[in-house]
Amino acid sequence: MTFYGTNITKFATQTLQGWRSLIKPYVITTIAIGSSVTTGDLICQYLESHKKGPDGKRLVPPSSSTFSWWNRERSRVMGTTAVLVSTPWSFTLARIVERLFPGKQGIQIVKKILTNSLLAPINISLVFTSIILLQGHTLKVAKTKIKNDMPKTFAIGSCYWPFVSFINFRFIPLDYRPIVGSLAGALWNIYVSSAANNPKLNPDGSIQVSAGTAPTLLAETSGTAVPAIHEAWKTVENNKKNT
Numbered sequence: 056m057t058f059y060g061t062n063i064t065k066f067a068t069q070t071l072q073g074w075r076s077l078i079k080p081y082v083i084t085t086i087a088i089g090s091s092v093t094t095g096d097l098i099c100q101y102l103e104s105h106k107k108g109p110d111g112k113r114l115v116p117p118s119s120s121t122f123s124w125w126n127r128e129r130s131r132v133m134g135t136t137a138v139l140v141s142t143p144w145s146f147t148l149a150r151i152v153e154r155l156f157p158g159k160q161g162i163q164i165v166k167k168i169l170t171n172s173l174l175a176p177i178n179i180s181l182v183f184t185s186i187i188l189l190q191g192h193t194l195k196v197a198k199t200k201i202k203n204d205m206p207k208t209f210a211i212g213s214c215y216w217p218f219v220s221f222i223n224f225r226f227i228p229l230d231y232r233p234i235v236g237s238l239a240g241a242l243w244n245i246y247v248s249s250a251a252n253n254p255k256l257n258p259d260g261s262i263q264v265s266a267g268t269a270p271t272l273l274a275e276t277s278g279t280a281v282p283a284i285h286e287a288w289k290t291v292e293n294n295k296k297n298t
Contacts, residue, residue, distance in 0.1 A: 084233040085142045091237035092137035095244025096130055103249070133248060136185040144178050145233055153229055164224045168217050175212060179205050186251045208250050215243060 104124030148171065156166040180201045187197040219239040223232045 080230040084146045087234045087237035088142045089137045091240040092244050093134050094241050096133040096248040099245045099248035132189040140181050140185045167224050168220045176209050
């Protein structure tokens with residue numbers, strides 16, 4: 056009886072120590088991903104609000120308020136999704152792939168990148184579902200969103216993230232990989248924010264049509280990444296010239 060009691064106590068102690076060792080990296084991951092998603096969303100909203108039409112006029116009339124372009128509810132939804140969905144997914148996946156394919160050898164890195172790529176559709180689907188539900192829509196609407204936008208988002212991400220993953224797996228320690236990923240993710244999250252909020256939806260899942268509502272970057276660039284990034288830079292340059 057004493058033997059079993061000692062073993063149980065030892066196991067419980069080791070488990071508690073293991074969980075404690077994860078607290079710091081998890082907090083770092085949460086801060087990094089939350090900051091990345093929020094920053095990407097703010098940049099996306101700013102660029103959308105300063106988009107100009109063919110006549111050279113802004114699609115959203117300027118306001119005297121400094122942050123009139125900021126949709127706080129949208130930022131809240133994006134930030135909540137980052138904390139409740141993106142953080143646990145990234146944190147858990149990073150440790151699983153490292154345990155399955157330890158080391159920095161070329162073949163191990165390839166296996167990690169392939170694993171991340173194969174599981175990316177799940178992550179994208181979870182993010183879209185969370186955003187749609189937090190916006191007050193139904194699972195049916197989320198399913199439609201995933202069907203329409205997930206394959207395109209996955210295809211575009213596959214042209215970007217493998218390069219980031221290679222740098223992460225080859226040069227960055229495990230606990231700090233989310234930070235590097237989040238720095239690269241700031242640019243990616245501009246696209247994700249636009250994709251996740253395009254088009255505007257009614258509670259019944261139909262597309263919202265309202266005068267004065269600024270189209271997203273994706274809506275203005277046929278939904279593709281390269282024109283969207285080009286439009287982003289173009290908007291920034293136009294704003295510089297006008298100041």
